[in-house]
Amino acid sequence: xxxxxxxxxxxxxxxxxxxxxxxxxxxxxxxxxxxxxxxxxxxxxxxxxxxxxxxxxxxxxxxxxxxxxxxxxxxxxxxxxxxxxxxxxxxxxxxxxxxxxxxxxxxxxxxxxxxxxxxxxxxxxxxxxxxxxxxxxxxxxxxxxxxxxxxxxxxxxxxxxxxxxxxxxxxxxxxxxxxxxxxxxxxxx
Numbered sequence: 001x002x003x004x005x006x007x008x009x010x011x012x013x014x015x016x017x018x019x020x021x022x023x024x025x026x027x028x029x030x031x032x033x034x035x036x037x038x039x040x041x042x043x044x045x046x047x048x049x050x051x052x053x054x055x056x057x058x059x060x061x062x063x064x065x066x067x068x069x070x071x072x073x074x075x076x077x078x079x080x081x082x083x084x085x086x087x088x089x090x091x092x093x094x095x096x097x098x099x100x101x102x103x104x105x106x107x108x109x110x111x112x113x114x115x116x117x118x119x120x121x122x123x124x125x126x127x128x129x130x131x132x133x134x135x136x137x138x139x140x141x142x143x144x145x146x147x148x149x150x151x152x153x154x155x156x157x158x159x160x161x162x163x164x165x166x167x168x169x170x171x172x173x174x175x176x177x178x179x180x181x182x183x184x185x186x187x188x189x
Contacts, residue, residue: 004053008145008163011050015040022182027121029169032179034187035146037117041075050145051079054162058084061160063113063140065089065106069098069128072117076145080115091131098127106137116144119161120169122153129156 012018017040023031040046058080065087068077074090081088091098106112112132116125125142132139143160150166153159170179 005163008050008053011046012040015043015046019187022179022184024172024184024186025120025169027123027169028172029120030172030175030179030184031167031169032182033165033167034185035118035148035165036187037072037076037145040145041117047075047079048083050162051076051083054080054143054145054160055083057160057162058113058143061113061141063111065110065112065137066115067091067112067128067132068115069124072124073115073128076117077115080113080143086113091128098124098131100131100135106132106135108136110137111140112137113140114142114157116142118146118148119144119153119159120148122149122155122159125153125159126155 009018017035017037019034019036020032023034025031063086066077066081068074068090070090070092077090078088089104092101114125114128119125129139129142139157141158141160142155145162147159147161147164148167170176
């Protein structure tokens, strides 16, 4: 397990996906660390390797479709679908809400794995699960590159993280002085 964590962290650091500074996350919380997984997703060899490392965690999971929410989950979701030989679809933001477009639909009872890049509070992941249920599918789990919730996120299905990292997050009015002294960046998700 230590080797897995070391390899994943090396990939994130090498590609610039793991950043340090003062960031406002999509959740509105502040942090001294940010996972910009778009950086690692430029390197398809790294995406392939991260997905290979995730595959044992998905072993035995029964699903026929991979659904990824835009934007963060798109590349890793497609690679999970490719490596598992499953159908791949994605949800898009429309007025800051996720929707299935482009004719994507679920068959009644279709078993769906949601794939995300990073989960902090789980809002976007749960919104994606809700799309599956509303569309007649059956969500089975959420696989993600990074769970940074420190075990505080609860979804309606199991969470399957490749890596669990719990960097502290803070409300804007409760910043530690050393973080408040750094200019803030809102990199987006």
